[in-house]
Each structure stands twice: as C-alpha cells, then as structure tokens.
Amino acid sequence: MTQDKTLVLVDGSSYLYRAFHAMPDLRAVPGDPSSSPTGAIRGMVNMLQALKKEVAADYAVCVFDASGPTFRDAIYPEYKAQRPAMPEALRAQIEPIHEVVRLLGWTVLAIPGVEADDVIGTLACMAARQGVQVVISSGDKDLSQLVNERITIIDTMNGKKRDVAGVTAEFGVPPERMIDFQALVGDAVDNVPGVPKVGPKTAAKWLGEYGSLDALMARAGEIKGVAGENLRATLDWLPTGRQLVTIKTDCDLSGHVAGLPALDSIAVGAQQTGALASFYEKYGFKGLARALQEARPAPTPAVAMPGESGDLFADHSASPVAEAAQQRSVVYDTILNWADFDQWLARLLKADLVALDTETDSLDAMRAQIVGISFSVQPGEAAYIPLRHEGPDTPAQLPLDEVLARLKPWLEDARHAKLGQHIKYDRHVLANHGIEVRGYRHDTMLQSYVLEVHKPHNLASLAERHTGRKGLNYEDLCGKGAHQIPFAQVPVDKAAAYSCEDSDQTLEVHQALWPLLQANERLRAIYELEMASSETLFRMERNGVLIDAALLAQQSHELGQRILQLETEAYEIAGQPFNLSSPKQLGEIFFDKLGMPVVKKTATGARSTDEEVLEKLAEDYPLPAKLLEHRSLTKLKGTYTDKLGALALPRTGRVHTHYAQAVAVTGRLSSNEPNLQNIPVRTPEGRRIREAFVAPPGRVIASADYSQIELRIMAHISGDQSLLHAFQHGLDVHRATAAEVFGVPVDQVSNEQRRYAKVINFGLIYGMSSFGLAKNLGLDNQAAKNYIQRYFERYPGVQQYMEETKARAKSLGYVETVFGRRLVLPEINSPNGPRRAAAERAAINAPMQGTAADLIKRAMVAVQARLDAEKPEILMVMQVHDELVFELPESEVDWLRREVPRTMAGVAALKVPLLAEVGVGRNWEEAH
Structure with missing residues (x-):
C-alpha cells in the first residue's frame, strides 16, 4: 500500500483551452503578430505553478486528448460532431505546452484512441485502490462520477471543490449516481442527447425517487406529462447514452506508463532549470526567465540592528518572510540611535537620487500617520527608521517629532532628488506631519503606467517583472482579515526588512524603467505630464471640497420616503408584497402572475429580470418602471446621500477624494472615497447630489468644462474636411451633422433630427454598430444602417480614420494619442471574435479618450501654475471628466471667467479651436 501519498491529475485539455481563451493574444516577439502565439503556453505555466503551490503532490500527471477517434465515435458517429475545429493559434502551441509541462516536472500523457477523461479515470481509480489520495484538477463536471472518499476534484480557476458532499450538493445526486444523472440530462458539449426537456432538477428528482436509471426505465410508465412521454420515447437510446458518458477506469496504459500499477514512474520530477530557462527565453517569457534565475539559493540578507551581526530570523526555513528575503544578498540597516541616523542623513545629502517609502497606520492618505520610514541610495542597501512601533519586545526608538524635524530640511529641499512608488500617497502622509516634500523627480508607478499601461x-x-525579485508580503507580516494586526505591532526587524526592501526595489525598478522612457521622447513627455499632474492632484486632494452634510441628510430622508412609496406602489400593482431584489420572485410575478413576455433568458435558462429587461418591459408595463426607479434611488441613497457626509474629514468639513492616475488604460483619472466620476447627473435626483458640494460664505463654486472635446479631437485626428469646417466656423456640430445626414439646410434641421445626429456623432466615436444605434434611437436595423452609411458618405475622413486605425492597431498592437500616450490593445489579434471586435472598437475610441485625458491634465497643470503665480486665493478642488471645478472669492469671478478658458484653450494647438465654458454658482450644481 502507498499510504499518505497524493496523486495530482491535471485535465490538460481543459487547462489549455481555458488558458487560450483567458489569456490575451501574446506573441514570442511582443507587438509582432507574425511571431509564434504564446498566450496559451503562458497561461498553462501560470495555472500549473498555482496548482503546485496549492497541492503538495508525490505523483503528478498532466493528461491531454490525443487526436483521432476513440471507442465512443464507433458507438455513436455524431459524438462531439458539433465541436468547432481547434483554432490554429492554439494548435501551434500544443507541442510547446507538452514540452514545458515536462520541463516543469510533470509526466505528460496523450494516448491515441483513449480520451483524457478515461486516462484520468483509470489512473485515479488505480491509485485510490492503493490508498493514495487523488486530486483531479479540472473544470469538467463529467469527472464528478469518479469522486469518492479518496478522489476529489478541484477547479483552481474558481476555487470550487467537488468531494462527495460537494457533488451531492451541486447536482442533487451522489457521485455514484452521476452516470445515470448525465445519461438523463445529456451532454451538449459532447453532443450526447439526453431525455428532451429534462434538466438537472428533474433528473435529480427522478433518481431520488426511483434510485437508479435502470429502476426509472423499468417504471417509465408511471411518469406523467410531457416529461414522461419524452422519457418513454428515449428508452431505447438511454443505454447507449449511459455508455457514452461513462468514464472508463480500466484502460490498458501499460504501453504508455511503465511499471503500472506501481506509481513510481509518475512521481513528481525535478524542474529542469537550464532547459526551462532556454524555453522561456525562446518564447519571450523574460519575467519567468529572470525569476527562475533569481530563485536559485542565495545568501540571506543582513538586516542589521545596532550592536548585532546576526541574521534576521533564527529559523529561516520556517518563515515566509525569510524565504522571500533569501532571493538576493542585501544590507539593510535599522536606525535606533542618533549616530546611525547622522551617518545615513549624510548619505542622503550626498546622494544623486534617494528612494523613500513611508510605513503608516492607515491607507487613507489624509488620515495616515507615520509608523516608520525607509531610504535606499543604491541597490541592495537601505535603512529603516522605526518611529511608532509598539509591543513588549520593541527596542527603544528615536522620537518621531525630532526625527522628522531633522529630516525636514532635506525633504523640503527641491535640490535633493527623490523617488517613490505612488509618491502622491507619501506626500500626503508627510504633509499630515507638517512637511511639504519637494524634489520628487520620479514615480515608478507612473513610469510603468506610461510604458506598460495594460x-x-x-x-x-x-519588481518581479523587471528585476526578477519577489518581495515580502504585507500579509505575511500583519496577517489578514479579522486577525490582521496594525503595522505598528509588527516586530521591528521584520518591519525593517519589509520597508527597506520596498525602497530598494523602487530604486532598482526605476533603474530598469527610466532608460526606456529616456529612449522614447514622446513617452517621456507623457511621463513628465503624469508627474506634473501628480503634483497638481496632490494639491487638489489636499484642498478638498466643502460638503453640506445637513442638505445631504435631508435628501437622504426624502429619497427614503420615495423608496418606501415605490415599494407600496409595486406591491399594489403586483397584488402582493414581494422582495424587489429577488430575481426568482420577480420572474414569478412578471411572467407567471402578470403574463409579461419573456425578453431573454440567463445562461442557466432562467427568465431574466436584469436592467435591460426591465427597461424593455417598462415601455409597456408600470411595474418594471417602478422597479427601475426604485433601484436607481436606492443606489443613489446608499452610494451618495448616506455616505458623503461621513466621508468628510472632521477637521476640515470637506471630502478629499483620491484621484487614481494609474488605473484607466486611456489615461483618464478615476476617483474614489467618494467617486466623483459616477454621480448620475442625467436625473433630477442625481443632479441634486451636486447641490451638496458648496462654497464657504463669501466664496463661490465655478466649473470650467471643455466643450465637445472628443468630437473636436475626432476632427483633428481624422482631418475630415466637413467636421473641420463645422468646428472652425463655430457651427453647432450636431445640427451640421443632421443637415448632412438628412440632406436639409442647417436652418431647417428639426430638434429630433439634431438628437439623432448627436447620437450618431458620439456613438461612432465609441464604435457603435448599426444594431446599437437602432436600439438607442428606437429604429429598425436597416434604418440605422442607412443613417451610418449616409454619415460616412458625408464624412469620408472619419471612415478612413477608423479603417486605418484598426489596421495600424493590428500591426503594432497599440494605438497612440495625439501627444504620444501609448494605448496597448492585447486582444486586437485575438482568435476570439467578440474580444477582437471589442479591441477594434477600443482602437477607434482610445486615441480620442486618451487625447482628451492628456488635454485635461495639461489644462490642470497650466491652470494651477497660473493660480500659483497670480491668484493663490483661488482653489482648484475637483476634476471630473472634462471639467475643472474651483472655489474662489466672489471678487475673482470675472478674472476666472476670462482667464481660465483662455488657458485651457491654449494648452495645445489642434486643427480646430479648443473651447472651455465657465459656470458659477453657490454650489456645484448651480455652476452648471
């Protein structure tokens, strides 16, 4: 017997298809679509490495389907007949996948004439009989029939586990009845018919009542209704169907796996490091190659405490922190006395560039207080100053206030160049302690954002991608969930290793990325814009915007009353109380009780009641309209009126949103806590939210907004003469488009025609199809096609731009903004049709969205510079989409109305004029 051992069986065919469809269209030479496809290979490596971490195996086999027929094809020629041919891009990766799986230490099996499921079934049952625990890694439900006390299925893609209890709970029958269950339900994927109209619930019910498929067939005459008729009509087929879905567990594998039934020949093998490194280099996996090289044993870092020369941890093998630290030899100091402090301060003053990192007690930048701070002046060397650590074994630390006072002159001196990762956060932290950091030259987060946005x-x-280093994990130090401790309670030696490594890695990543930016003038200019924007956003976040908490509370109460009223009205229409959030109850009331038509079904066959369905039904029925309003107001109340007041900082009475620079691939900013970008301003209730953003007495709110910015960018990029003419002569572009599309004089365009033209103008920017346009305007598809055709006839430059852009994107793998921001499109050559189509739409739209993002950032920086020089009493307090929002004295309104639009219009010279419009009011809504 082979007790207490584990065999892992990977359903390789399932893995490679999932890897192929989950990964982007990677190539051995990035950006070269003619080079070898590698997405499935990389996905396969990722999945196997994740599985290896999750399950400790003594024996391991990765099983693939071999090409050619099996015994099932002889039984039923239509078996799997409807399956599409394997995509060529995947077929080309099969042999390399087999190769890399072997190099990773797995036995690879692909046996002609035998399906992978049957090989897995045979090996699993053989091992289980020998007392081995078997783990099958697959997403295929068919394998559930193999599950028993020794055989378990896991799906690493979604975390699902199918043991005996899991199978029973999921399917309603135990594993030993899964063959009967599958025969009744059939298998659409493999083209195996079951009993028509019999789904999982009916099959489980029948087997629960009759015990087995044989017993059910014997008593088929007792089953009433259509289901009974279908069962009886299928009786002759069911034995064949059962044979097709039954996984064989007695295949003869002796000619393919030596030594069976002993399992020694499929023991986990050693990773073939040299050959694996060559493989990774061949297929362009540079990060994997570096990580492989760095993973070789190296000396443990010396993290020195004053007066000590020992290692960081006594038991290196037991600590995950030590494991991560062993990747390279470094020298990290812990500063606990003034002599060491003075020595490091001298190094900071002499260094050409210093990476610094703060450790804090909060992720909220406006509230965070320093726990410690680290510096690195050259790779492999760093120091940590613990300042507020606590606990019984914590050494005496230097006083926080005095340390910061001594560091302040260096921190506030712009002549001393500094570097960080997400510097805006560290600037806030130090500002909370009265220090205004100057001299930040670089931010590795923004360098990556510009160079590799995707x-x-x-x-x-x-660090892992560009230096091959794996860092210490915050959760290894602090734990996670309810058991997570504050960073101040982390032992000082561990905190020093963690923080020093952050500064050290930041410096090393900068040394890898900065030369790439220096080598590309356009990308470097975008990076410099991002750095300048970071400075302006820090100022804006620091300013915050005043909130009228009492008004929000009043709005919240009114919304609550309306929500309750809507619930009552919904109950009256339905004739009963019900849960307005329950799809099941909504389906019963809509379709069973009130007889509404079924618009569409979910993937599981249930009748859908999603928002799209509600909007369609609301055209003819009052209840869906009530539910839509109820959902809208509930979201508004929960997201904004209930929460905005609580988000205000007590000491300022203002909300200080966080602007995230490195999120949107187009360069657009996003905001959170609160999210200013998503306030639903198309409804009266949504617009009222903006009334709570106010100015203090004697001051007002002003909004400066670019007008039709993306259409102007389209005119510039496409060079279409008609669009250029409209903007250059100050025409109403939607009215001008309507005149072109509908063939009428501009002064005879109706409001309805202008509305249509506006939808077309903006829709085509976002790659809208004729189907989408028809749906948006309530037209039939042919009419929408005609409108688009007429549009392109009148604006041929736009159509030419779209076609050329798609072609260029397919060739390069990216598109660019007017100013050189690179927008990568990993799926532009994807074999997956919907993904490729989405990437093509993005290729058309991204240059416009990205250029608009560049323009508003240029405007933000330019306007802030003018305010600093001329009007420091005017505060820029928000940036939302194409809009800048200010708080200013009433006496400065005329200056702002005149100068801010002039500055915003002058940040770039396009083929059409830029136009910014200003509104002023007591609150943000009035300023519109």
Whole structure:
C-alpha cells in the first residue's frame, strides 16, 4: 500500500483551452503578430505553478486528448460532431505546452484512441485502490462520477471543490449516481442527447425517487406529462447514452506508463532549470526567465540592528518572510540611535537620487500617520527608521517629532532628488506631519503606467517583472482579515526588512524603467505630464471640497420616503408584497402572475429580470418602471446621500477624494472615497447630489468644462474636411451633422433630427454598430444602417480614420494619442471574435479618450501654475471628466471667467479651436 501519498491529475485539455481563451493574444516577439502565439503556453505555466503551490503532490500527471477517434465515435458517429475545429493559434502551441509541462516536472500523457477523461479515470481509480489520495484538477463536471472518499476534484480557476458532499450538493445526486444523472440530462458539449426537456432538477428528482436509471426505465410508465412521454420515447437510446458518458477506469496504459500499477514512474520530477530557462527565453517569457534565475539559493540578507551581526530570523526555513528575503544578498540597516541616523542623513545629502517609502497606520492618505520610514541610495542597501512601533519586545526608538524635524530640511529641499512608488500617497502622509516634500523627480508607478499601461503597476508586480525579485508580503507580516494586526505591532526587524526592501526595489525598478522612457521622447513627455499632474492632484486632494452634510441628510430622508412609496406602489400593482431584489420572485410575478413576455433568458435558462429587461418591459408595463426607479434611488441613497457626509474629514468639513492616475488604460483619472466620476447627473435626483458640494460664505463654486472635446479631437485626428469646417466656423456640430445626414439646410434641421445626429456623432466615436444605434434611437436595423452609411458618405475622413486605425492597431498592437500616450490593445489579434471586435472598437475610441485625458491634465497643470503665480486665493478642488471645478472669492469671478478658458484653450494647438465654458454658482450644481 502507498499510504499518505497524493496523486495530482491535471485535465490538460481543459487547462489549455481555458488558458487560450483567458489569456490575451501574446506573441514570442511582443507587438509582432507574425511571431509564434504564446498566450496559451503562458497561461498553462501560470495555472500549473498555482496548482503546485496549492497541492503538495508525490505523483503528478498532466493528461491531454490525443487526436483521432476513440471507442465512443464507433458507438455513436455524431459524438462531439458539433465541436468547432481547434483554432490554429492554439494548435501551434500544443507541442510547446507538452514540452514545458515536462520541463516543469510533470509526466505528460496523450494516448491515441483513449480520451483524457478515461486516462484520468483509470489512473485515479488505480491509485485510490492503493490508498493514495487523488486530486483531479479540472473544470469538467463529467469527472464528478469518479469522486469518492479518496478522489476529489478541484477547479483552481474558481476555487470550487467537488468531494462527495460537494457533488451531492451541486447536482442533487451522489457521485455514484452521476452516470445515470448525465445519461438523463445529456451532454451538449459532447453532443450526447439526453431525455428532451429534462434538466438537472428533474433528473435529480427522478433518481431520488426511483434510485437508479435502470429502476426509472423499468417504471417509465408511471411518469406523467410531457416529461414522461419524452422519457418513454428515449428508452431505447438511454443505454447507449449511459455508455457514452461513462468514464472508463480500466484502460490498458501499460504501453504508455511503465511499471503500472506501481506509481513510481509518475512521481513528481525535478524542474529542469537550464532547459526551462532556454524555453522561456525562446518564447519571450523574460519575467519567468529572470525569476527562475533569481530563485536559485542565495545568501540571506543582513538586516542589521545596532550592536548585532546576526541574521534576521533564527529559523529561516520556517518563515515566509525569510524565504522571500533569501532571493538576493542585501544590507539593510535599522536606525535606533542618533549616530546611525547622522551617518545615513549624510548619505542622503550626498546622494544623486534617494528612494523613500513611508510605513503608516492607515491607507487613507489624509488620515495616515507615520509608523516608520525607509531610504535606499543604491541597490541592495537601505535603512529603516522605526518611529511608532509598539509591543513588549520593541527596542527603544528615536522620537518621531525630532526625527522628522531633522529630516525636514532635506525633504523640503527641491535640490535633493527623490523617488517613490505612488509618491502622491507619501506626500500626503508627510504633509499630515507638517512637511511639504519637494524634489520628487520620479514615480515608478507612473513610469510603468506610461510604458506598460495594460499591466499591473503595484511594486510587487514591477519588481518581479523587471528585476526578477519577489518581495515580502504585507500579509505575511500583519496577517489578514479579522486577525490582521496594525503595522505598528509588527516586530521591528521584520518591519525593517519589509520597508527597506520596498525602497530598494523602487530604486532598482526605476533603474530598469527610466532608460526606456529616456529612449522614447514622446513617452517621456507623457511621463513628465503624469508627474506634473501628480503634483497638481496632490494639491487638489489636499484642498478638498466643502460638503453640506445637513442638505445631504435631508435628501437622504426624502429619497427614503420615495423608496418606501415605490415599494407600496409595486406591491399594489403586483397584488402582493414581494422582495424587489429577488430575481426568482420577480420572474414569478412578471411572467407567471402578470403574463409579461419573456425578453431573454440567463445562461442557466432562467427568465431574466436584469436592467435591460426591465427597461424593455417598462415601455409597456408600470411595474418594471417602478422597479427601475426604485433601484436607481436606492443606489443613489446608499452610494451618495448616506455616505458623503461621513466621508468628510472632521477637521476640515470637506471630502478629499483620491484621484487614481494609474488605473484607466486611456489615461483618464478615476476617483474614489467618494467617486466623483459616477454621480448620475442625467436625473433630477442625481443632479441634486451636486447641490451638496458648496462654497464657504463669501466664496463661490465655478466649473470650467471643455466643450465637445472628443468630437473636436475626432476632427483633428481624422482631418475630415466637413467636421473641420463645422468646428472652425463655430457651427453647432450636431445640427451640421443632421443637415448632412438628412440632406436639409442647417436652418431647417428639426430638434429630433439634431438628437439623432448627436447620437450618431458620439456613438461612432465609441464604435457603435448599426444594431446599437437602432436600439438607442428606437429604429429598425436597416434604418440605422442607412443613417451610418449616409454619415460616412458625408464624412469620408472619419471612415478612413477608423479603417486605418484598426489596421495600424493590428500591426503594432497599440494605438497612440495625439501627444504620444501609448494605448496597448492585447486582444486586437485575438482568435476570439467578440474580444477582437471589442479591441477594434477600443482602437477607434482610445486615441480620442486618451487625447482628451492628456488635454485635461495639461489644462490642470497650466491652470494651477497660473493660480500659483497670480491668484493663490483661488482653489482648484475637483476634476471630473472634462471639467475643472474651483472655489474662489466672489471678487475673482470675472478674472476666472476670462482667464481660465483662455488657458485651457491654449494648452495645445489642434486643427480646430479648443473651447472651455465657465459656470458659477453657490454650489456645484448651480455652476452648471
């Protein structure tokens, strides 16, 4: 017997298809669509590495389907007949996938004439009989029939586990009845018919009542209704269907796996590091290659406490922190006395560039207080100053106030160049302690955002990607969930290793990324814009905007009353109380009780009551209209009127939103706590929210907004003569478009025609199809097609731009803004049709959205510079979409109305004039 061992069986065919469809269209040479596809290979490596971490295996096999027929094809020629051919881009990756799986230490099996499921079934049952625990990794429900006390299925993609209890709970029958269950339900994927109109619930019910498929077939005459008729009509087929869905567990594998039934030949093998490194280099996996090289054993870092020369941890093998730190030799100091402090301060004063990182007690930048601070002046060397650590074994620390007082001259001197990762956060933290940091030259997060917008920009990802280093994990130090401790309670030696490494890695990542920016003048200019924007956004966040909490409370009460009224009205229409958030109850009332038509069904076959369905039904029925209003007001109340007041900082009475620069791939800013971008201003209730953003007595709110910015950018980029003419002569562009499309003089365009033209203008920018236009305007599809055709006939430059842009994106893998921001489109050559189409729409729209983002950032920086020089009493307090919002003395309104639009219009010279419009009021809504 082979007790207490584990065999892992990977359903390789399931893995490779999931990897292929989950990953973008990666290539061995990035941006070269003619080079070898590698997305499925990389996805396969990722999935196997994740599985290896999750399950400790003694034996491991990755099983693939071989090409050619199996015994099931002989039984039923239509078996799997409807499956599409394997995409060529995936077929080309099969052999490399087999190769890399072997190099990773797995046995690979692909046996002609035998399906992967049957190989898995045979190996699983063989091992289980020997007392081995078997873990099958697959998303295929068919394998559930193999589950028993020793065989378990896991799906690493969604965390699902199918043991005996899990199978029973999911399907309503135990594993030993799954073959009967599958025979009744059929398998649409493999083209195996079941009993018509019999789904999982009916099949489970029948098997629960009759015990087995044989017993059910014997008593089929007792089953009433259409289901009974269908069952009886299928009796001759069911034995064949059962044979097709039954996984074989007795295949002869002796010619393919030596030594069976002993399992020694499928023991987990050693990773073939040298060959694996060559493989990674061949297929362009540079990060994996670096990580492989760095993963080799290296000396443990010395994290020195004053007076000590020992290692950071006594038991290196037991600590995840030590494991991460072992990746390279570094020297990290912990500063606990003034002599060491003075020595490091001298190094800071002499250094050409210093990376610094703060450790704090909060992620809220406006509230966070320093716990410690670290510096690095060259790779591999860093120091940590603990300032507010606590606990029984905590060494004596230097006083926080005095340390910051001594650091302040260096921090506030712009001549001393500084570097950070997400510097805006650290600026706020130090500002909370009265220090206005100057001299920030670089931000590695923003460097990554400009160079590789489609990838993660957190430091751990950057370090692994560009230096091959894996960093210490915050949760290893502090725990997670309810058991997470504050950073101040982390032992000083561990905190020093963590914080020093952050500064050290930031410096090393900068050394990898900065040369790439220096080598590309346009990208460097975008990076410099992002750095300048970070400075302005810090000022804006610091200013915040005053909130009228009493008005919000009043609005919240009124919304609550209206929500209750809507519930009562909904109950009256339905003739009964019900849960307005329950799709099941809504379906019963809509379709069973009130007889509304079924608009569409969910993926599981249930009748949908999603928002799209409600909007359609609301055209003819009052209840869906009530529910839509109820949902809208509930969201408004929960997201804004209930929460905005609580988000205000007590010491200022203002909300200080966080502007995230490195999120949107187009360069647009996003905001949170609160999210200013998503206030629903198309409804009266939504617009009232803006009334709560107010100015103090004697001051007012002003809004400066770019007019039709994306259409102007379209005119500039496309060079279409008609669009250029409309903007250059100050025409109403929607009215001009309507005149062109409908063939009428401009002065005879009706309001309805202008509305249509506006939808067309903005819709085509976002890649709207004729179907989308028809739906938006309530037209039939042919009429929408005609409008689009006429539009392109009148604006041929726009159509030419769209076609050329798609072609260029397919060739390069990215598009650019007017100013050079690069917008990467990983799916532009995807074999997946819907993903490719979405990428093509993005290719058309992204240059406009991205250029608009560049323009508003240029405007923000330019306006702030003028305010600093001429009108410091005017505060810029918000940036939302294409709008800048100010708080200013009433006496400065004339200056702002005149000078801010002039400054915003002058930040770029396009082929059409930029136009900014200003509104002023006591609150944000009045300023519109």
